[in-house]
Amino acid sequence: MHHRSMQRFLFSLATTCLLATSAASVLAAEPKAEASPLLFNGKTLEGWKITEFAGKGEVKVEKGELIFRAGEMLTGVTFTNPIPTMSYEISLEAMKLDGNDFFCGLTFPVDKSHATWVVGGWGGSVVGISNIDGQSAVENDTTRHLGFDKNKWYALRLRVTPGRIEAWIDKEKMVDLETQGRRIGMRIGEIELNVPLGLAAWQTSASIRNLKLTTIPSAK
Numbered sequence: 001m002h003h004r005s006m007q008r009f010l011f012s013l014a015t016t017c018l019l020a021t022s023a024a025s026v027l028a029a030e031p032k033a034e035a036s037p038l039l040f041n042g043k044t045l046e047g048w049k050i051t052e053f054a055g056k057g058e059v060k061v062e063k064g065e066l067i068f069r070a071g072e073m074l075t076g077v078t079f080t081n082p083i084p085t086m087s088y089e090i091s092l093e094a095m096k097l098d099g100n101d102f103f104c105g106l107t108f109p110v111d112k113s114h115a116t117w118v119v120g121g122w123g124g125s126v127v128g129i130s131n132i133d134g135q136s137a138v139e140n141d142t143t144r145h146l147g148f149d150k151n152k153w154y155a156l157r158l159r160v161t162p163g164r165i166e167a168w169i170d171k172e173k174m175v176d177l178e179t180q181g182r183r184i185g186m187r188i189g190e191i192e193l194n195v196p197l198g199l200a201a202w203q204t205s206a207s208i209r210n211l212k213l214t215t216i217p218s219a220k
Contacts, residue, residue, distance in 0.1 A: 099204025
């Protein structure tokens with residue numbers, strides 16, 4: 001009986017080890033985001049330029065934050081260094097300080113095209129991607145409505161991978177768009193000055209911090 005019990009124990013131990021090894025192999029095979037340096041160093045506009053929007057407001061860096069003061073229309077910055085156009089993720093925190101329109105318009109590349117993720121537009125509540133099939137963020141299938149408080153930080157995350165654009169606000173998924181067969185492009189107007197990567201606010205004062213970009217390796 002002792003010999004048989006030992007055999008059963010050794011068989012059970014071997015099976016457990018095999019299952020653990022298999023699970024570890026599966027986890028190792030999944031693609032993981034690889035961290036890159038901060039896109040914004042919190043001290044200067046290094047790597048960025050103030051976008052020459054007509055009637056733009058003041059742009060300044062203060063206490064680790066990138067601050068936009070409301071202008072006549074758009075106020076923002078454009079990134080000046082090379083960036084990936086696919087398989088990446090951008091994360092940041094944004095706060096509306098004053099105003100009633102979008103406090104974060106994140107313009108980003110999608111392969112050879114570009115689009116803008118609008119957060120708090122069209123009177124303060126619209127969230128969506130401009131443009132999809134020629135339609136802006138207020139009228140396409142990425143359109144969502146959400147209330148935004150002033151002087152509150154919101155965690156934003158945007159992911160671009162082959163065939164898909166995803167976006168989250170405070171861990172809630174707001175955009176899940178299959179891009180195959182869809183026409184991705186910029187809304188016509190001054191916002192195009194934010195290409196290839198930019199941040200802007202419309203007649204609204206805003207603050208941005210903890211702006212990061214990570215690359216996402218393809219699954220093998």
